[in-house]
Amino acid sequence: MPAILLTPAQRKEHRSEAHHLDPVVMIGGDGLTPAVTKEIDNALKAHGLIKVRVFSDERATREAFFAQLADELGAAPIQHIGKLLVLWRPIPPKEKAERDDRMPGPRTVKLVSFSKSGNHRATIKKVQLFGNQRVAAGGEIKRVRKRPTSIKKKATD
Helix, strand or coil, X not given: CCCCXXXXXXXXXXXXXXXXXXXXXXXXXXXXXXXXXXXXXXHHHHHCEEEEEECCCCHHHHHHHHHHHHHHHCCEEEEEECCEEEEECCCCCCCCCCCCCXXXXXXXXXXXXXXXXXXXXXXXXXXXXXXXXXXXXXXXXXXXXXXXXXXXXXXXX
């Protein structure tokens, strides 16, 4: 998979975005192993723009790693400064589940009841609600009612 080619303006924009990032993957004394390459690929899938730190004193080795990663992973080489390599690849769109019949799962809700005198702490109670339940005004758990429809709409259906 060849590396992505960017214009200098695009590369400059990605460099500025990567300035505040910390290195996600570090390449140690063993060099660029398949496990490290896989981790870098996973990081690119998750983040898109990453920094990689190389613990090697030889510049030629770091440049070789930089070019090899860009070619193997289909990423754009953004910057090589010191022992840091910056790579970018667009994040692939996430696949949605094809099941439309799924309902929302249980959710946890905090019920806060304040004391009648202002001197005591409020009591907090965590309650788990299911898809067809709601919390009423007094903190009571009720089932959701179907929305009432007008008589005219019922007659047309």
